[in-house]
Amino acid sequence: MSDTTGSSTRPYDQLLESLRQADVLRSVTGLLSWDQETMLPRRGTELRAEQVAMLSSMVHERQTNPRVGEWLSASEEDEELTSDAAIAANLREIRRNYERAVLLPPALVRELAQTTTLAVQAWREARERSDFPAFAPWLERIVRLSRSQAECYGGTTGDSLYDALMEGFEPGARSAEVRVVFDELRGQLTPLIRAAAESGRRPDDRLHTMRIPIERQVRFNAMVAAQIGFDMDAGRLDTSTHPFCSGIGYGDTRLTTRYREDGFPDALSSTLHEGGHGLYEQGLPKAAYPGQPLSEDASLGIHESQSRLWENMVGRSAAFWEWLLPVASRELTRELDTVSVEEAYAAMNRVEPGLIRVESDEATYNLHIMLRFDLERSLLAGDLSIADLPEAWNARMREDLGVEVPDDRRGVLQDVHWSSGLIGYFPTYTLGNLYAAQFWAAIGTEIRGLDEQVARGEFSMLLEWLRENVHRHGRRYRAGELCERITGAPLSAAPFVRYLAAKLEPVYGRP
Numbered sequence: 229m230s231d232t233t234g235s236s237t238r239p240y241d242q243l244l245e246s247l248r249q250a251d252v253l254r255s256v257t258g259l260l261s262w263d264q265e266t267m268l269p270r271r272g273t274e275l276r277a278e279q280v281a282m283l284s285s286m287v288h289e290r291q292t293n294p295r296v297g298e299w300l301s302a303s304e305e306d307e308e309l310t311s312d313a314a315i316a317a318n319l320r321e322i323r324r325n326y327e328r329a330v331l332l333p334p335a336l337v338r339e340l341a342q343t344t345t346l347a348v349q350a351w352r353e354a355r356e357r358s359d360f361p362a363f364a365p366w367l368e369r370i371v372r373l374s375r376s377q378a379e380c381y382g383g384t385t386g387d388s389l390y391d392a393l394m395e396g397f398e399p400g401a402r403s404a405e406v407r408v409v410f411d412e413l414r415g416q417l418t419p420l421i422r423a424a425a426e427s428g429r430r431p432d433d434r435l436h437t438m439r440i441p442i443e444r445q446v447r448f449n450a451m452v453a454a455q456i457g458f459d460m461d462a463g464r465l466d467t468s469t470h471p472f473c474s475g476i477g478y479g480d481t482r483l484t485t486r487y488r489e490d491g492f493p494d495a496l497s498s499t500l501h502e503g504g505h506g507l508y509e510q511g512l513p514k515a516a517y518p519g520q521p522l523s524e525d526a527s528l529g530i531h532e533s534q535s536r537l538w539e540n541m542v543g544r545s546a547a548f549w550e551w552l553l554p555v556a557s558r559e560l561t562r563e564l565d566t567v568s569v570e571e572a573y574a575a576m577n578r579v580e581p582g583l584i585r586v587e588s589d590e591a592t593y594n595l596h597i598m599l600r601f602d603l604e605r606s607l608l609a610g611d612l613s614i615a616d617l618p619e620a621w622n623a624r625m626r627e628d629l630g631v632e633v634p635d636d637r638r639g640v641l642q643d644v645h646w647s648s649g650l651i652g653y654f655p656t657y658t659l660g661n662l663y664a665a666q667f668w669a670a671i672g673t674e675i676r677g678l679d680e681q682v683a684r685g686e687f688s689m690l691l692e693w694l695r696e697n698v699h700r701h702g703r704r705y706r707a708g709e710l711c712e713r714i715t716g717a718p719l720s721a722a723p724f725v726r727y728l729a730a731k732l733e734p735v736y737g738r739p
């Protein structure tokens with residue numbers, strides 16, 4: 229980069245170059261956490277915590293460099309820049325990120341990074357032994373650090389603390405509004421779940437019990453990811469205990485899934501889910517706007533809408549199984565010849581309250597999220613103590629889902645989020661389900677013959693639509709605005725409830 233020409237020393241160019249450098253550094257922490265989930269030996273955790281803490285501090289230092297503030301202010305006064313809508317959006321988000329970053333003391337950034345890296349390992353061991361008391365002191369520290377973080381962002385008490393953290397995952401979202409949407413959703417889900425239970429029908433679940441060698445499933449899942457459009461030259465699919473997608477940076481998006489011999493539909497669902505995240509990452513304009521908000525996801529809710537759309541709207545549709553069954557029969561097991569599309573559809577859409585969020589169906593899933601949303605708000609506000617958390621969890625599972633939690637491993641210890649310091653993150657999952665359904669309804673009116681395409685294993689028009697309407701915009705629009713632009717309406721629970729009722733009718737009858 230030359231410093232001698234006038235244009236390259238514009239404050240805006242210097243600002244962008246500093247963002248690019250901070251992002252290269254940040255991408256290294258992304259790689260380190262991918263490695264921690266897939267490869268890292270247990271005894272490497274201490275060093276990893278040091279590495280992550282040091283890098284996080286370096287990223288933070290670059291983000292909060294006073295020169296960044298100066299370049300930013302100068303750019304905001306440059307009308308040539310602000311009259312360009314895309315650049316104005318970029319500046320709006322750079323300002324937001326900068327304001328948030330400077331509010332955090334470097335020592336807190338470092339302590340959070342170090343503590344959460346160690347806490348993930350502590351959580352993993354506690355979960356294996358179902359030993360909540362072993363994890364409790366870690367959670368105590370994380371809640372305390374998260375509260376300090378929220379206070380730095382301007383939170384004071386109750387939901388204002390929670391909102392300050394949620395802002396980091398879902399810009400612009402407020403818990404009071406989320407609660408309204410969730411309450412509406414809960415009221416409409418309950419009769420659907422009850423109707424499924426009372427219908428007396430129970431889908432044939434041979435699909436979920438067939439034994440298929442894992443090597444075959446590995447090849448098959450890679451084929452499916454590529455078929456929906458995931459670029460394997462710009463990404464990978466590996467195995468981890470908890471499936472995830474890590475958008476490390478331009479040209480490098482990593483997915484993981486997990487396999488069980490008698491659980492090929494679950495591995496497939498995870499691959500489609502993470503694949504949906506991966507397609508979004510690969511579709512963001514990262515080459516054009518390196519390290520800039522214009523190349524970032526709009527929000528985690530929008531990110532999740534992309535994963536749920538492929539996992540559920542596509543992957544649990546009859547059309548998808550019309551394509552998949554003959555292919556799977558060739559690649560996995562001939563036993564699949566005995567399963568009809570209707571049976572596969574029913575097996576993929578069974579509704580059954582269970583203990584584990586990530587294994588739950590589309591109807592009960594959101595109840596798992598609402599439970600976490602309420603409990604973490606109480607933890608942060610100080611209304612619920614860590615010691616009382618397991619019992620509060622179990623009581624809610626009993627009330628909301630009618631299931632008894634036999635041990636903390638299948639209860640309060642099941643999710644990695646809190647150990648990673650992700651408080652305020654859970655609601656984005658349900659927001660994602662709602663965005664996905666609302667987008668799906670728009671897609672249904674805009675792409676003619678989509679079902680027929682999916683039944684032939686053709687996904688390019690769908691992907692093209694998502695690229696055009698969602699991916700290419702990055703963070704130009706906030707999630708709510710993006711939703712209005714795409715669907716002509718603000719986010720609501722109604723499209724999701726309509727989608728679900730229509731989907732379940734062939735399996736359980738009319739509620």
Ligand code: ZN
Nearest residue numbers: 501505532535
């Ligand atoms: Zn996801």
